Amino acid sequence: MTGFDMHWLALREPVDRRSRDPVLQDLVTQFLDEAAAPAIVDIGCGTGSTYRALQPQLCKTATWTLFDHDDRLLTEARRRHPQAGITFVRGDLNDISSLPLNGATLVTASALFDLCSPAFTDRFVDELRQKGMGLYAALNYDGDMHWSLGHPLDRSVRDAFNAHQLGDKGFGPSAGPQAWRHLGRRLEEHGYDVMVAASPWRMGEGDAELQHLFLDGIFEALAGGPLLSMDDLREWYAFRLGAVSAPESSCVVGHRDVVALL
Numbered sequence: 142m143t144g145f146d147m148h149w150l151a152l153r154e155p156v157d158r159r160s161r162d163p164v165l166q167d168l169v170t171q172f173l174d175e176a177a178a179p180a181i182v183d184i185g186c187g188t189g190s191t192y193r194a195l196q197p198q199l200c201k202t203a204t205w206t207l208f209d210h211d212d213r214l215l216t217e218a219r220r221r222h223p224q225a226g227i228t229f230v231r232g233d234l235n236d237i238s239s240l241p242l243n244g245a246t247l248v249t250a251s252a253l254f255d256l257c258s259p260a261f262t263d264r265f266v267d268e269l270r271q272k273g274m275g276l277y278a279a280l281n282y283d284g285d286m287h288w289s290l291g292h293p294l295d296r297s298v299r300d301a302f303n304a305h306q307l308g309d310k311g312f313g314p315s316a317g318p319q320a321w322r323h324l325g326r327r328l329e330e331h332g333y334d335v336m337v338a339a340s341p342w343r344m345g346e347g348d349a350e351l352q353h354l355f356l357d358g359i360f361e362a363l364a365g366g367p368l369l370s371m372d373d374l375r376e377w378y379a380f381r382l383g384a385v386s387a388p389e390s391s392c393v394v395g396h397r398d399v400v401a402l403l
Contacts, residue, residue, distance in 0.1 A: 145187065145211070145214070147188065147213065147214065147217060148354075149354055150187050150188055150190065150214075151188075152348075152350055152351040152354060153351060154190045154193075156342050156343075156344060156348060156351060157190060157194070157251065157252070157279075157280055157342075158190075158193075158194050160280065160340045160341060160342050160343070160396060161194060161279050161280065161340050161398060162279075162338035162339065162340045162398045164338060165277075165279075165336055165338050165398050165400045166194075166195070166198065166398075167198075168336065168400055169195065169247070169275075169277045169400060170195065170198040170199055170200075172246075172247070172275060172402060173199055173201065173203060173246060173247060174199060174200045174201045176201070176246045178204075178246075179199070179201060179202075179203040179204070179246045179247070180203065180204045180205075180206075180244055180245045180246050180247075181195075181203055181204070181205050181206070181245065181246065181247050181248075181249055182205075182206045182208060182240070182241060182242055182245045182247075182248050182249070183205065183206070183207050183208065183248075183249045183250065183251075184208045184209075184234055184240065184248060184249070184250050184253065185208070185209060185234060185250055185251070185252075185253040186207035186208055186209045186214070186215075186218060187209060187211075187214045187218070187251075188214050188217045188218045188221060189207055189218040189221060189222055190251060191249045191250075191251045191279070192205055192207060192218075192222065192227070194251075195249065195277075202226065203226070203246075204226050204227075204228075205226060205227045205228070206227075206228045206229075206230055206241050206245070207222075207227060207228070207229050207230070208230045208231075208232060208234070208240065208241065209231065210231065210232065210233055210234060211231075212231055215229050215231055228241075234312075235261070235311070235312060237261075237264050237265055237268050238268070240268070242268065242269075242272050242274065243272070245272070245274050246274060246275065247274060247275045247276070247277060248269060248274055248275070248276050248277070249276075249277045249278075249279075250276075250277075250278045250279070251278075251279045251280050252279075252280045252281070252282070252396075253278065253281075254278050254281050254316070254320045254321065254324050254399075255281045255282040255283075255306065255315065255316065255317055255318065255320040255321070256310040256311070256312060256315055256320075257310075257312040257313075257315060257316060257320060258309075258312045258313030258314050258315055258316060259316050259323050260313055261312040261313060262316065262320070262323055262324050262327060263327055266324070266327040266328055266331055267331075269328075269331075270331040270332070270333070273403060275333075275400070275401060275402045275403065276328065276333075276399070276400070276401040277398075277399075277400050278321075278324060278398070278399040278400075278401075279340060279396075279398045279399075280340055280396045280398065281320050281321040281324070281396055281397050281398075281399065282306065282317070282318055282320075282394070282395070282396055283318050283321060283339075283395040283396055283397045284299075284303045284306075284317070284318025284319075284395065285341070285393070285394065285395025286299045286302070286392075286393070286394050286395065287299075287392075287393055288381070288384065288390070288391070288392050288393075289389065289390055289391045289392075290384045290387060290390050292377055292380050292381065294369075294373055294376070294377040295377075297368070297369060297373070298359065298363065298369065298374070298377055300368070301363050301366060301368035301369050302359055302362060302363060303317060303318050304368060305362045305363060305366065306318060321337065321397040321399055324399055325337055325399055325401075328399075328401040332403065333401035333402065333403060334401065334402050334403070335399065335400070335401045336399070336400045336401075337397055337398065337399050337400075338397070338398050339395065339396070339397060339398075340396045340397060340398045341393050341394060341395050341396055342392075342393065342394040342395075342396060343391060343392075343393055344391060344392045344393075344394070345390070345391045346385075346386070346388075346390065349385050349386060352385045352392055353382065353385060355392070355394075356378060356381050356382060356385075359378075360374065360378045
């Protein structure tokens, strides 16, 4: 699995935080506050954004394990959070049996499962149920993408990008925009009470730099691909870059939050 750019993660964090469904987040904090000794394992932690989103909401002291494969991101997480009660673990998420899950109350993950294959998700849910712990999986991309200022190629670009998201991101061929559905079904089959809520990104003029990087990522993903000509892609990309600074221009990117409790 390849790493993520730290600047991208920093820019998206405020949008992620305001996009999380507040009802499901409150449900998670209540669940943790009712636990005798809440212990949380955040997989694919990056620089600790899920910790920063969730920890301030908790009334009870919790212990955290932040897990990632990228040592650069873990180093930044350690720098930002040197306080007691946090353990940092570097490892391969594909090796599910080696994840530090023993004794955990809840596993958290943000913007992860849309990168994962259905086979990985199945194995992960098996492990989760065997250990009897809950899951808070936020911000899974759901395939929706639209702009307030339309362009004739918007749908074609969205469809091509969604097809690209099905490629291997380090866990086998990804479930992509259908990941949240697959995850929810598997959890329900294992006896979990599953709750799902929309958590769309809404990017406006104040998120101009993030929008530029988002558009760069789409262009790079689709350049040279089979579904759009380079002329069409360049035309769409130039229009979208120009529209970022237009008054009242906005972009919505769909995500789903999933909470599963026993």
